[in-house]
Amino acid sequence: MVIIIGLYTYAYLSPKLDIKTSGSLYLYDNNNELVYQGSRNNEWANLEDISDYLIDATIAVEDKNFYKHNGFDYLRIIKAMYLNIKSGTIVQGASTISQQYIKNLYLDFDQTWERKIEEAFLTLELEVHYEKDEILEGYLNTINYGQGNMGIVSAAEYYFNKKPSELTLEESIILAGISKNPARYNPVSDYDACIARAKVVAKSMLNNEYINEETYNSLFQKKIEIYGQNKSNNLQMLMYFQDAVMDELSSISEIPESLVNAGGLKIYTTLDMDMQTNLEENILENRPDNEIQVASVVVDPNTGAIRALTGGMDYAKSQYNRATESKRQVGSTMKPFLYYAALENNMTMSSTFSSEPTTFTLANGQTYSPQNADELYANKEITMAAALALSDNVYAVKTNLFLGVDKMIEIAHRTGIEANLDEVTSLPLGTSEINLLDFATGYTTFATGGYKKDLYFIEKVEDLEGNVLYEHKQEKKLVLNPNYTYILNEMMNTTSNDAFVDYTTPTALTIASQFTNKYAIKTGSTNTDFWIVGYNKDALVMTWMGYDDNQNITSKVRTNSKKAWVKTIEYALKDIDTSWYETPENVVAIPLDAITGTVTTDNNKVALYYYVKGSEPSILNEQYVSSESGNEKNTE
Numbered sequence: 001m002v003i004i005i006g007l008y009t010y011a012y013l014s015p016k017l018d019i020k021t022s023g024s025l026y027l028y029d030n031n032n033e034l035v036y037q038g039s040r041n042n043e044w045a046n047l048e049d050i051s052d053y054l055i056d057a058t059i060a061v062e063d064k065n066f067y068k069h070n071g072f073d074y075l076r077i078i079k080a081m082y083l084n085i086k087s088g089t090i091v092q093g094a095s096t097i098s099q100q101y102i103k104n105l106y107l108d109f110d111q112t113w114e115r116k117i118e119e120a121f122l123t124l125e126l127e128v129h130y131e132k133d134e135i136l137e138g139y140l141n142t143i144n145y146g147q148g149n150m151g152i153v154s155a156a157e158y159y160f161n162k163k164p165s166e167l168t169l170e171e172s173i174i175l176a177g178i179s180k181n182p183a184r185y186n187p188v189s190d191y192d193a194c195i196a197r198a199k200v201v202a203k204s205m206l207n208n209e210y211i212n213e214e215t216y217n218s219l220f221q222k223k224i225e226i227y228g229q230n231k232s233n234n235l236q237m238l239m240y241f242q243d244a245v246m247d248e249l250s251s252i253s254e255i256p257e258s259l260v261n262a263g264g265l266k267i268y269t270t271l272d273m274d275m276q277t278n279l280e281e282n283i284l285e286n287r288p289d290n291e292i293q294v295a296s297v298v299v300d301p302n303t304g305a306i307r308a309l310t311g312g313m314d315y316a317k318s319q320y321n322r323a324t325e326s327k328r329q330v331g332s333t334m335k336p337f338l339y340y341a342a343l344e345n346n347m348t349m350s351s352t353f354s355s356e357p358t359t360f361t362l363a364n365g366q367t368y369s370p371q372n373a374d375e376l377y378a379n380k381e382i383t384m385a386a387a388l389a390l391s392d393n394v395y396a397v398k399t400n401l402f403l404g405v406d407k408m409i410e411i412a413h414r415t416g417i418e419a420n421l422d423e424v425t426s427l428p429l430g431t432s433e434i435n436l437l438d439f440a441t442g443y444t445t446f447a448t449g450g451y452k453k454d455l456y457f458i459e460k461v462e463d464l465e466g467n468v469l470y471e472h473k474q475e476k477k478l479v480l481n482p483n484y485t486y487i488l489n490e491m492m493n494t495t496s497n498d499a500f501v502d503y504t505t506p507t508a509l510t511i512a513s514q515f516t517n518k519y520a521i522k523t524g525s526t527n528t529d530f531w532i533v534g535y536n537k538d539a540l541v542m543t544w545m546g547y548d549d550n551q552n553i554t555s556k557v558r559t560n561s562k563k564a565w566v567k568t569i570e571y572a573l574k575d576i577d578t579s580w581y582e583t584p585e586n587v588v589a590i591p592l593d594a595i596t597g598t599v600t601t602d603n604n605k606v607a608l609y610y611y612v613k614g615s616e617p618s619i620l621n622e623q624y625v626s627s628e629s630g631n632e633k634n635t636e
Contacts, residue, residue, distance in 0.1 A: 025260075027245060029271040030307075030459070036148075036242050045153050047137040050164040053172035054152065058140065060204040061176055063097040067132055098126055100179075101139040140164075145178050146186030147228075147316055148239045159187060161227040169211070170198075170224055177201045187226045188316045195220055228316065237280045240311035240321050245269050245457045247324060254470040255461055265469070266462040270305035272298075275572060279308040282567040283543075286560040287313065291551075295322035295436045296543040296564075297455075298572055301444050301535060303474060304453035307572070318548075327419065327433035328544060331524025332391045332507075333531045334408075334430040336446065336488060337415070339388055341407040342399055343484040349491055349609045350597030350617065352381040353398040355503075360401065360425065368425050370397045373525075378503045383597040385609060389494035389506040391523070396428040414479045415445035416452045430524050430531075440533075440542045446489060446520065447535040449581060450480030483584050487610045492520035499594040499607045508534070510559070511566045517573055518580045523562070530558045532565045537581055539572040541565055586613050 027036040047055070059066050095103075102122045126135060145155035152175070156164045160171050167175070177197035178185045187194040198220065206216045245267060249260060259265070275298055283294055298308040311321030320326070342351070355378035359369040370393045377394065378386075387395035400408060408428065409421045418441075419434040421427060437455060445452045453476050460471040494500050496512035496519070508521045521534035528550045533542040545561045546553060583589070587610055593600035594607035609616075 025246075026266045027242060027271075028266065028268045029273050030269065030305075031273070032268065033273070035238070035269075035271065035273065044141050045137075045151075045164045047133050047140075050137075050140060050152060051167040051172050053169045054140070054164065054167055054175060055136065056210040057172045057176035057201055057205055059097070059136075060208045060210050061201045062100070062179070064204070064208050066097050066136070069096060097139050098135055101135060101142065102126060143179050144182045145175060146182035147188055148242070159226055159228065169215070170219055173198045173201045173205070173219070174224065183319065187224070188228045191223075191226070195224075236284075236314045236316065237310035237312065238276060239315040239319070240323060241269075241271055241276065241306075241309045241457070243311070243319070243321050244306075244309060244324050245271075248457045249461070252458070252461070252470050259469075264464045266464065266466075268459045268461070269457055270300075270307060270459060271457075272307040276308040278571045279310060279568050282564040282571075283310065283313070286564040286567075288545075288554065288556040288560045291547055292545055292557065293318075293322060293548055294543065294545050295326065296541070296568070297323060297436060297440050298568065299440060299444055299447075299455060299535075299540040299542075301447035301453075301537060301540050304444065304455050305459075306455055306457050320548075322544070323436045325435070327435050328529045328546060329430050329432070329526045330434050330439060330531055331430035331526045331529060332393070332396075332428075333439070333522045333524030333533055334412075334432075335388060335391070335396050335428050335524075336492060336522055337412045337417075337442065338396060338399055338403075338408045338428040339384060339491065340446070340480065340484060340488050341403055341411040342384065343487055344411070344481060345403055345407060346615075347384060347399070347403075348611055348615055348617075349385045349487060350383045350592065352383055352597065353387070353395050353402075354378075354380065355382050355387070355392050355394050356380075358394050358398070360397065362425060368397070370394055370426065370429065373504070376504045378595070380596075382502075382595055383609075385491050385494050385597070385607065386500055386502070386595045388491050388522075389497065389500040389594075390502065390504050391495075391507050393429055397425055400425060400428045411480075412442060414452075415442035416454075416479075417442040430526065436542060436544055440540065443533050443535065443542060444540055445480060446485060446492075447537065447540045448476070449537070450478055450482045450485040451476040452479045483586050483612045486581055486584050486587055487612070489520040489581060490608070490610050492522055493518060494594070494607065495521045495523070497594070497607060499605055502595050508532075508562070511562050514566045514570065516570060517578055519569065523558075525553070525558060527552050529553065530561050532561055534565065534569060536573075536578060538576050538578045539569055541569040541572065543568075587611065588613055588616065590616060 026034060029035050141151040141153070143152070144150055147158060149155040149158045152164045155175055156162050156167055159175065160167065174187060174194060177194065177200065180197065184190055185194050185197040202211070202216055202219050205211045206213065249255060249267060250257065279296060279298060283296065293312055294310060295312070296310050297306055299306055309323050311323035312318050357369070357377060359367050361367050372393050373391065378392070382392065382395060386392070405423045405425065405427060409423060412421055417434065418438055419432065421432045424431065441455050444455065456472055458470070458472060461469045463469060495506045495508040496515065497506060498509060500506045507523045517536060519534040519536055521532070524531040529544060529546040530553055531542070531544050533540070535541070543561055543565050545557050589608045589610050591606045592598060592609045593602070593605050595605070597609060600606060
């Protein structure tokens with residue numbers, strides 16, 4: 001008793017905990033408009049403005065002795081210990097509402113003795129400094145009710161389109177049951193599991209005499225209507241962006257984890273709400289079926305700022321963020337890294353290899369026979385530009401073997417890609433798995449003309465008094481040769497150039513009629529994945545589509561993904577007076593036959609080939625001059 005009295009005295013003499021700002025995180029878009037609040041939403045509901053049904057249901061299921069104990073329910077603790085020891089596992093907890101509120105405000109949920117002791121001291125401080133109604137009010141305003149809803153105001157609006165005071169008995173019981181497992185027991189994710197949990201809450205209300213037997217038996221006879229929307233913002237994919245922001249926040253050294261947990265932070269992000277809305281609309285309008293998943297990002301290459309992102313089709317159904325967490329095979333979107341390496345190692349746009357069925361005997365004695373899509377081959381010499389435009393796999397493998405596999409890997413890592421890439425012959429065909437944001441970092445280096453920049457979500461972080469705790473600093477490092485980068489970007493524009501139509505068609509030709517800007521584009525596909533990435537100096541959009549269970553994709557997936565991509569990047573540039581990259585002084589252009597790289601008089605087959613001065617083959621110069629002279633004579 002002396003120890004307990006001493007602890008409560010110590011708690012009373014300790015500084016009063018701040019429970020009005022703790023745990024609150026405010027996220028703003030790039031126009032400084034508030035788009036999300038973490039532990040409390042637009043309003044903090046006073047206890048008298050919360051339905052008595054919800055209060056009763058919460059106390060009944062979470063802490064029936066809440067108004068009787070001083071922070072700890074000792075009889076409940078003893079009972080829980082007995083049941084857990086008897087079963088040999090944890091079958092029952094004994095946390096009070098006060099303890100749970102402290103966790104919501106200040107602590108993580110690690111089951112360690114250090115965390116338990118800290119929780120105990122903070123609970124004592126909470127109990128001696130605040131009235132029970134204040135604690136209960138704060139608890140109901142900080143509960144995680146699932147689907148990104150923190151607090152009763154947000155939850156009541158999202159699930160039932162109501163204010164907390166308007167909740168019915170059944171609605172209150174449903175909400176009271178969610179906190180045990182917010183991802184599972186919310187009615188949007190799993191209605192049946194939610195109602196099963198709600199019946200447990202109802203039974204607790206009956207046992208604690210908050211409702212009678214007749215009322216209990218009348219509950220949940222009909223399906224409860226779930227609103228499942230947020231009035232202020234009904235975007236299905238926005239929470240993926242917000243999760244990515246929180247991931248970045250936790251990695252900023254200037255903001256210690258304890259401060260993130262304590263809250264009271266204003267986070268100004270790179271989010272462009274119009275761009276996010278457009279990205280979602282384009283994806284949903286072009287989803288090929290209900291099982292498809294998506295990951296997509298819109299980047300401003302000038303800064304590295306991520307303007308929009310999604311990690312799935314619907315956050316309400318799956319919180320797994322495929323943009324930040326998953327790794328997928330990237331297919332032929334890996335080839336530009338190979339061809340930049342080729343340019344840097346004395347190959348040119350017009351360097352040729354034969355495109356034909358080929359079996360390679362490797363150093364280990366094994367053989368490898370790459371195939372082109374639909375087994376279509378030129379059966380002749382084609383240029384690097386044609387190989388990129390038509391995504392010729394045989395040409396890519398020959399180039400990889402000619403250079404040495406390590407050359408391509410070195411370039412990929414130099415551009416910022418951190419994934420482990422297998423040193424194998426098939427690497428240019430995208431057999432290694434890469435995360436979307438990691439991959440977008442590499443492509444952004446091409447989009448900047450060779451400067452590596454970190455992609456980011458957070459511009460600055462302030463406390464509630466406006467003191468700046470962190471501010472993003474623009475950093476860039478030149479890692480690629482600007483001449484070769486420019487040539488690569490011009491070469492990637494061939495994927496939408498009809499001059500390259502030959503034994504197959506350029507991979508982005510079907511959407512070229514929708515362009516109002518010039519883009520460097522590459523698509524890539526495996527049996528289970530489709531990627532498209534394209535950019536110019538003002539915007540980069542990368543999109544992946546596929547299935548979580550790795551089922552094969554269809555042609556419709558490829559077609560619809562391209563449609564969503566072009567609508568998104570065109571919208572991203574609608575207010576920008578954009579232009580293509582300025583040609584470096586050391587780069588020259590020569591019109592040549594698109595497929596063979598030789599001089600031609602067929603204007604329908606002409607494409608511009610770019611060279612660093614002095615690298616253009618002399619025979620091309622001679623042919624070009626001869627052709628020009630002949631044309632002049634004919635004209636005369």
